[in-house]
Every structure is written in structure tokens, then in C-alpha cells.
Amino acid sequence: MLVKENRRKGKALIINDIADRILRGVETVQDGVNEALFxxxxxxxxxxxxxxxxxxxxxxxxxxxxxxxxxxxxxxxxxxxxxxxxxxxxxxxxxxxxxxxxxxxxxxxxxxxxxxxxxxxxxxxxxxxxxxxxxxxxxxxxxxxxxxxxPGEWLLDLGLMDKSYADWSVQALADAQARDEGAAFLEALGCVDAGAPHSEPDAKALAEPFTAYLNAARAAGYSDCTPGRFLLPGEMAGSPVLTFAPLPEGSAPRGSLRREFERRFEAYKREVVRPFFRDHFAKIDRQIxxxxxxxxxxxxxxxxxxxxxxxxxxxxxxxxxxxxxxxxxxxxxxxxxxxxxxxxxxxxxxxxxxxxxxxxxxxxxxxxxxxxxxxxxxxxxxxxxxxATVEETRDHGGQTLDLVRGRVADGQGGSKQAAFYAGELPQDPAHILAPARQGATAWLGDEYGVMQFLPAQMTxxxxxxxxxxxxxxxxxxxxxxxx
Missing domain, CATH: 3.40.50 (Rossmann fold)
Known part of the structure; x- marks a missing residue:
């Protein structure tokens, strides 16, 4: 009797799912006709x-x-x-x-x-x-x-849809090794046996420093810091779907930490990334x-x-x-x-x-x-x-500098006016992109500054x-x- 009851419930769920898809399809067609014609x-x-x-x-x-x-x-x-x-x-x-x-x-x-x-x-x-x-x-x-x-971090997550946990781990670990901010996470990774039976304390011992590394990397100016919800968890903070980290290749017996992290990675794609794509991103027709x-x-x-x-x-x-x-x-x-x-x-x-x-x-x-x-x-x-700025030109050491001037924080809760010269960008973008592609760690002979201006007062x-x-x-x- 119990088996029959479970089958009946399963059939009912399938029928309800089909009906829901048909209803959403009809609503989509109605919306499309209204938008296209009226x-x-x-x-x-x-x-x-x-x-x-x-x-x-x-x-x-x-x-x-x-x-x-x-x-x-x-x-x-x-x-x-x-x-x-x-x-x-x-x-x-x-x-x-x-x-x-x-x-x-x-x-x-x-x-x-x-x-x-x-x-x-x-x-x-x-x-x-x-x-x-x-x-x-x-x-x-x-x-x-x-x-x-x-958030842009959620956009980057869409790239995870075509990746396996193993593929993502290879790239994520390579990024962590190339960034100074990844040192603490890599140290924690060396203290955990990924092939051992899964335990939640071990999972948190890796997920927490991994999340801290992603936040530090973003603050340092890096762009690729996935999974994005680790940075903006909202109501998902502390949930298993946000409690995993990349692991190096190795055995993955049933019940191991590696197997559980792989399962959570797939759940992240299924329960977090896919709904965002379906409900929001897939409906966009112009993008900036x-x-x-x-x-x-x-x-x-x-x-x-x-x-x-x-x-x-x-x-x-x-x-x-x-x-x-x-x-x-x-x-x-x-x-x-x-x-x-x-x-x-x-x-x-x-x-x-x-x-x-x-x-x-x-x-x-x-x-x-x-x-x-x-x-x-x-x-x-x-x-x-x-x-937020106005422009001005000044003579400095016999050189004419084109500056911008605006409000900046004065460190005491107020603001002050400051003029700023960011450095001269090269005419050829290759002077920026080539050293970056070649793995340079600093610009040769050039410094490019950034000033954190406040909004200008305006009427x-x-x-x-x-x-x-x-x-x-x-x-x-x-x-x-x-x-």
C-alpha cells in the first residue's frame, strides 16, 4: 500500500509540474504577443x-x-x-x-x-x-x-553551468595560487584530507577561509571571484549550498568530503544559478x-x-x-x-x-x-x-599637468577639495595589456593612481x-x- 501511495504522489507531482510548465508557456506567449504588437x-x-x-x-x-x-x-x-x-x-x-x-x-x-x-x-x-x-x-x-x-558576481556564476566540479576546482586553485590573498586558504587546504569521510567541521574549515579569500581578492581588484553568492550570500549565509571549496584531484569514495563538495557544487548550480538565469537573465534583450x-x-x-x-x-x-x-x-x-x-x-x-x-x-x-x-x-x-569632478590645468616643476578636482573625505567625517593627476594612460592599449598577459607583477616606469571622489554638490x-x-x-x- 505504501508503495502504491508513493507512486500515486509521484504521478501527481509529475502532472502538476507539466501543468505548471504549460501555464507558464501560455503566459509567456501572451506576454510576447502584447509586447510585440501593443x-x-x-x-x-x-x-x-x-x-x-x-x-x-x-x-x-x-x-x-x-x-x-x-x-x-x-x-x-x-x-x-x-x-x-x-x-x-x-x-x-x-x-x-x-x-x-x-x-x-x-x-x-x-x-x-x-x-x-x-x-x-x-x-x-x-x-x-x-x-x-x-x-x-x-x-x-x-x-x-x-x-x-x-550583481555582476551573479553574472559570472552563469559560466559555472558548463563546468564540472573538477574543472572549476582546477581553475579556482590556480587563481588562488597566483594571488597573494589565497595563502591562508591554501594553508587550510593542506590540513584537510579530502578523501576522508565528510564532516561538517572539516567542510567549514575550508569554506570559511575560501570565502574570506574571495572577499580579499575582490577588494584587491580581481574580477573573477566565483561562486558569486559566497560574496553576497543574503538569506543563504551558512547553508550547505554555500559551504564548499575547490579541492585538488584525488580519490572520491562515497561519503568523502570531496564527494560531498561535488554534490554541493552541483546543488549550487541547480538551486542558485539556474533559477537566476530562468527568472531574470533569460528575459533580458539589452545589456550594459x-x-x-x-x-x-x-x-x-x-x-x-x-x-x-x-x-x-x-x-x-x-x-x-x-x-x-x-x-x-x-x-x-x-x-x-x-x-x-x-x-x-x-x-x-x-x-x-x-x-x-x-x-x-x-x-x-x-x-x-x-x-x-x-x-x-x-x-x-x-x-x-x-x-563628480571639474577639470583644471596647473604648472608643476616646469611641466603642464591636466588635473581633475573634486570632493574627497577629510578623514574626520567631513570633506575637502582636492586636485588629482592619475598619470598618463598610454596611446597604445598594448602597453597595458601586453605586460598583463605576460604575467608582469608591476608596471614598468609608470604609475596609475585612483582617487576616491565623493559626489559633487549640485543644484x-x-x-x-x-x-x-x-x-x-x-x-x-x-x-x-x-x-
């Missing part, structure tokens, strides 16, 4: 690696799309008759707290808002008046922009990847090479290309446009912006080639979503958003064709 929806994914400025980018982008006085390069802005925020369509995802973040940036004593910790969304809707004969007949139409904000290239250059050649490899790996997570109208009606999405943006362009003089853009293009060359081959439109540029005039550098060009590439 009110187009642009789903813009915004991500970036640590300290790239995702929150500031979204806040400034929304403010400048609501008040478009500083967006002359957004070609479709002339057709926008109204722009307004609306409730987001997904009731289960946190709303991006635009108002609080804008208040932080425009306060009398402005400060940077809190960084991205989880997925959030915001819907910005436009009333657009088509031009020509069609516009006279149809009248204004509505275009929705759904901005999806998610924000990169703190200046921070990587400041951190040194190892960080630059790590960033280059990371940019190449990121494209494996996308499904770049164009989707035909029929597939669009069925709700199938592909990323049609991808922008790689070097942020914090306001930290260097405008005379060096072209050099920063060239370095960014070289960093993502391999990634862009993959996407271009698949039919996606890609671009690279240098931007500052919120301009926004009517119909103008916050000051920026090339945010309008970024918006034009990402959504201009839809307006």
Missing part, C-alpha cells in the same frame, strides 16, 4: 563588477530620462512627449529604490548610495509620438523600459556591463589580465543575437545589444578619455568578437554616469538631470532605436 517592452539588464557604479548609473539614467535636458545625443528623445515611473510588472522582485538613491546624490552633503546586493527592477514608461504619416494616423504609443539591476577599468589598472597587471579573461567569459553567459518576429511573439529573448562601459571617466582629464575607451575596447575585444559573430550589436565607451535646474559624461550616448545605443 506596448513594446525593453528589458535592460544593468550589471558590472565590484565598484563599477551600477546603482549610480541607474539612478542618473532614470533622472536624465525623466528630465532630458542633458541628453542631446539620445536621438529619440524628441519623440518622447512624457516619461513617468510605473509599478514594475514583477511583484516578487524588489523595486530599485530610485528616490532614496537620488536623494543621497543630491543631498546638501551628498554621498554614494548603497551598492547592489540583490536583483531589483524599475519600470520607466514613455509616451512616444511617431513621426511621419504613421504618426498622424496612430497617435502616441507607450514604450516601457524595465531596468533590471543585478559596467567596468571599473581604471581601478583594475591601478591594481596592477594581474588585475588587468584577470579582468580581460573575465570579460571574455561573460559573453558565454549571454545568448547574443537577433530574434525573429515569430520567436518574439513566443516570448523568446536574445540579447540584441551589449554595451561595455568603462566607468568613472570623470576621474581623468577629458584629453585621456579616448585612451581609456581604446583600452576598454582592447579589454573586451575577444568578448565583442564572440557577440558580433552571433549577430548582436556591441559597443565600448568610457562614461561617467554622474560627474539641478528644471528639466535637467544630473551632470554626466556620455550617458546620453550610452542610452542612444541601448534604447534609441526603440524610441
Amino acid at each position: 506596448e513594446p517592452v525593453i528589458r535592460l539588464g544593468v550589471t558590472g563588477l565590484s565598484r563599477a557604479g551600477k546603482t549610480v548609473f541607474i539612478t542618473s539614467l532614470v533622472a536624465n530620462l525623466l528630465d532630458r535636458g542633458r541628453m542631446p545625443q539620445l536621438g529619440g528623445s524628441a519623440a518622447i512627449t512624457a516619461a513617468y515611473l510605473q509599478p514594475q510588472p514583477d511583484d516578487t522582485v524588489a523595486r530599485f529604490d530610485y528616490e532614496a538613491h537620488l536623494a543621497a546624490l543630491t543631498a546638501p552633503d551628498p554621498h554614494w548610495p548603497q551598492s547592489t546586493r540583490a536583483v531589483s527592477e524599475l519600470r520607466l514608461s514613455f509616451k512616444v509620438q511617431p513621426t511621419g504619416l504613421l504618426g498622424a494616423i496612430s497617435g502616441p504609443r507607450t514604450v516601457h523600459l524595465d531596468i533590471v539591476d543585478y 556591463v559596467l567596468v571599473d577599468a581604471l581601478g583594475a589598472i591601478h591594481a596592477g597587471p594581474k588585475a588587468v589580465e584577470d579582468l580581460r579573461r573575465t570579460m571574455a567569459d561573460i559573453l558565454s553567459a549571454f545568448r547574443p543575437g537577433r530574434v525573429g518576429r515569430l520567436f518574439a511573439l513566443l516570448g523568446q529573448k536574445k540579447v540584441e545589444r551589449i554595451l561595455f562601459a568603462a566607468t568613472k571617466a570623470d576621474h581623468i582629464h577629458h584629453s585621456q578619455h579616448a585612451r581609456l575607451t581604446a583600452i576598454m575596447e582592447a579589454l573586451v575585444r575577444e568578448a565583442r568578437d564572440r557577440a558580433d559573430y552571433s549577430g548582436a550589436a556591441t559597443s565600448a565607451m568610457s562614461i561617467a554616469a554622474l560627474r 539641478l535646474r528644471p528639466h535637467e538631470g544630473p551632470p554626466h559624461i556620455r550617458l546620453d550616448r550610452a542610452a542612444e545605443f541601448l534604447i534609441g532605436d526603440k524610441l
Whole structure:
């Protein structure tokens, strides 16, 4: 009787699962038809690696799309008759707290808002008046922009889907051995017998120093620090799915620590990575990847090479290309446009912006080639979503220096004005990338600095958003064709 009851329950679960998939398929088709024929929806994914400025980018982008006085390069802005925020369509995802973040940036004593910790969304809707004969007949139409904000660390996790535990361990251990921050974890690894029976104290004795190493590596400027949820665990902190670490090759008898870590790695992909891809990432059709290239250059050649490899790996997570109208009606999405943006362009003089853009293009060359081959439109540029500095020129020791000046912390809870010269970026990006690829540990004869500027105090005039550098060009590439 018990066997029959279990079979009955199993059949019921299978039937319920099939019914749920059919229902989701019908809803997807309905949404696709509505978006394609009536009110187009642009789903813009915004991500970036640590300290790239995702929150500031979204806040400034929304403010400048609501008040478009500083967006002359957004070609479709002339057709926008109204722009307004609306409730987001997904009731289960946190709303991006635009108002609080804008208040932080425009306060009398402005400060940077809190960084991205989880997925959030915001819907910005436009009333657009088509031009020509069609516009006279149809009248204004509505275009929705759904901005999806998610941590860059989670994007890197998508690359784990095609890796086995053994493959991931080989790469993770090689990275730990090449980074000074991995020393404590490697020491702990030498004290554990991975082939011995699994015990939770042994698992924690490796997972904790491994997590500490990932956090230290990220703070040191490295980009590839997977698994990403180890850095942003949220409600999963302390769970078995976040309690594993890479192990060297060896025997894996049943019940051993290595076998258990392999099982947890697969559970991480199944229970953490795959739901994120299914529920959020797979629905994106435009994407911007924000990169703190200046921070990587400041951190040194190892960080630059790590960033280059990371940019190449990121494209494996996308499904770049164009989707035909029929597939669009069925709700199938592909990323049609991808922008790689070097942020914090306001930290260097405008005379060096072209050099920063060239370095960014070289960093993502391999990634862009993959996407271009698949039919996606890609671009690279240098931007500052919120301009925090002004420029000035000074004579120093008989040399003319192009500087930037802005607010910095004074160490006593206040701020002061400081002028800064970051160093001169090379005209040829190979002078940066070649030493990085060759394993250099420091730049020869050059020093590249980074200043941690605070937001500038500002008073926004009517119909103008916050000051920026090339945010309008970024918006034009990402959504201009839809307006």
C-alpha cells in the first residue's frame, strides 16, 4: 500500500509540474504577443563588477530620462512627449529604490548610495509620438523600459553551468595560487584530507577561509571571484549550498568530503544559478556591463589580465543575437545589444578619455568578437554616469599637468577639495595589456593612481538631470532605436 501511495504522489507531482510548465508557456506567449504588437517592452539588464557604479548609473539614467535636458545625443528623445515611473510588472522582485538613491546624490552633503546586493527592477514608461504619416494616423504609443539591476558576481556564476566540479576546482586553485590573498586558504587546504569521510567541521574549515579569500581578492581588484553568492550570500549565509571549496584531484569514495563538495557544487548550480538565469537573465534583450577599468589598472597587471579573461567569459553567459518576429511573439529573448562601459571617466582629464575607451575596447575585444559573430550589436565607451569632478590645468616643476578636482573625505567625517593627476594612460592599449598577459607583477616606469571622489554638490535646474559624461550616448545605443 505504501508503495502504491508513493507512486500515486509521484504521478501527481509529475502532472502538476507539466501543468505548471504549460501555464507558464501560455503566459509567456501572451506576454510576447502584447509586447510585440501593443506596448513594446525593453528589458535592460544593468550589471558590472565590484565598484563599477551600477546603482549610480541607474539612478542618473532614470533622472536624465525623466528630465532630458542633458541628453542631446539620445536621438529619440524628441519623440518622447512624457516619461513617468510605473509599478514594475514583477511583484516578487524588489523595486530599485530610485528616490532614496537620488536623494543621497543630491543631498546638501551628498554621498554614494548603497551598492547592489540583490536583483531589483524599475519600470520607466514613455509616451512616444511617431513621426511621419504613421504618426498622424496612430497617435502616441507607450514604450516601457524595465531596468533590471543585478550583481555582476551573479553574472559570472552563469559560466559555472558548463563546468564540472573538477574543472572549476582546477581553475579556482590556480587563481588562488597566483594571488597573494589565497595563502591562508591554501594553508587550510593542506590540513584537510579530502578523501576522508565528510564532516561538517572539516567542510567549514575550508569554506570559511575560501570565502574570506574571495572577499580579499575582490577588494584587491580581481574580477573573477566565483561562486558569486559566497560574496553576497543574503538569506543563504551558512547553508550547505554555500559551504564548499575547490579541492585538488584525488580519490572520491562515497561519503568523502570531496564527494560531498561535488554534490554541493552541483546543488549550487541547480538551486542558485539556474533559477537566476530562468527568472531574470533569460528575459533580458539589452545589456550594459559596467567596468571599473581604471581601478583594475591601478591594481596592477594581474588585475588587468584577470579582468580581460573575465570579460571574455561573460559573453558565454549571454545568448547574443537577433530574434525573429515569430520567436518574439513566443516570448523568446536574445540579447540584441551589449554595451561595455568603462566607468568613472570623470576621474581623468577629458584629453585621456579616448585612451581609456581604446583600452576598454582592447579589454573586451575577444568578448565583442564572440557577440558580433552571433549577430548582436556591441559597443565600448568610457562614461561617467554622474560627474563628480571639474577639470583644471596647473604648472608643476616646469611641466603642464591636466588635473581633475573634486570632493574627497577629510578623514574626520567631513570633506575637502582636492586636485588629482592619475598619470598618463598610454596611446597604445598594448602597453597595458601586453605586460598583463605576460604575467608582469608591476608596471614598468609608470604609475596609475585612483582617487576616491565623493559626489559633487549640485543644484539641478528644471528639466535637467544630473551632470554626466556620455550617458546620453550610452542610452542612444541601448534604447534609441526603440524610441
